[in-house]
Amino acid sequence: MIEQTLSIVKPDAVRKHVIGEILRRFEANGLRITAAKMLHLSPEAAARFYVVHKDKGFFGSLTKFMSSGPILVSVLEGENAIAKNREIMGATDPAKAAAGTIRRDFGTDVEQNAVHGSDAPDTARWEISFFFGQLETHPG
Ligand code: CMP
Secondary structure (H helix, E strand, O other), rough: OEEEEEEOOHHHHHHHOOOHHHHHHHHOOOOOEEEEEEOOOOHHHHHHHHHHOOOOOOHHHHHHHOOOOOOOEEEEEEEHHHHHHHHHHHHHHHHHOHHHHHHHHOOOOOOOOOOOOOOOOOHHHHHHHHHHHHHHHHOO
């Protein structure tokens, strides 16, 4: 099934100058980039995006990190895009991520893990609409 998913190149990966390499891996694995932009979240906006984690102990640190510098948000489209993106990213903890995955290659720890990807169709729809209006996406 053709799906869309939201991807974020996080501030740590932007600081490492690996935006191009990360987007290359998506395209090399058959995912199309149908929307993209760079922005710098305020701590409040980061808190709105990660509201599902608001009761977790790491919430404050996560929103501080996610607002610490620019991010690159994009929409990836393709066959089973949600699962495929998660495979390309690797496990949340870079130390546990498989060899050749983005998080293994560019992540630092369980928080500064280079990329975010939606985990299910419902969250993908919500996350895409959080960042992109209809005129900013180019499906197909
Ligand atoms: P992400 O896929 O963006 O979804 C939630 C984020 O919270 C996750 O990647 C990490 O950046 C962060 N995160 C998850 N678990 C922890 C943890 N135990 N400590 C700190 N940050 C975490």
